[in-house]
Amino acid sequence: MTVSGIDRLHSQLSRFEDMFPGHLTEIVEGSIMMSPVKPHHAETIRLVWNTLREQVAEEWGFTSDVAFPFDEENEFCPDLAIIPTVEVAKNDGAYSPDLIELVVEVVSQGSIRRDYELKPRWYASRGIANYLVFDPLKGHCVTMWNPGPDGYRGRDTIPYGIDLTVDSPLGKLTFATARLPVDPKARPTR
Secondary structure, eight states: OOHHHHHHHHHHHHHHHHHSTTEEEEEETTEEEEEEOOHHHHHHHHHHHHHHHHHSOTTEEEESSOBEEEETTEEEOOSEEEEEHHHHTTOOSBOOGGGOSEEEEEOOTTTHHIIIIIHHHHHHHTTOSEEEEEETTTTEEEEEEEEETTEEEEEEEEETTSOEEEEETTEEEEEOGGGSOOOTTSOOOO
């Protein structure tokens, strides 16, 4: 992707974010997608961020809702991405997806297909070692690993309430999922 292409995409996203506060805006398959952000979404990100910060070396930094252009038609803004601290310190509005070591998405009603079907293919194709999907609608986490050109070859679903352990290039990471919020308006899956 050319610099002008990245600038154009980022400019488009910035305009829509300003027009629709409270919505996460991304470019997916050439279309601008918006999802409303609810308290359970933000609380999940906060809890996961805090848990990771305690376990990840200082050389790794965190971004949230910052643009990662994958190509001319796909610019994702992960709920949480771990990239080198020196890159975060630059305070840019967009970063190369090749910097991401671990990526986290939190499912909202409008992001189900993107988080479970589209993003795994893109994240895996860039060699991102671990992709975690926290789902307050279903009360579970899906952890994906072993990236390949067509997606992740490893996938587990862990219900909230069970501690989740992820073997990653950043080390062994453990999440206590019992405190993660579940959307009270979501239909039970049991």
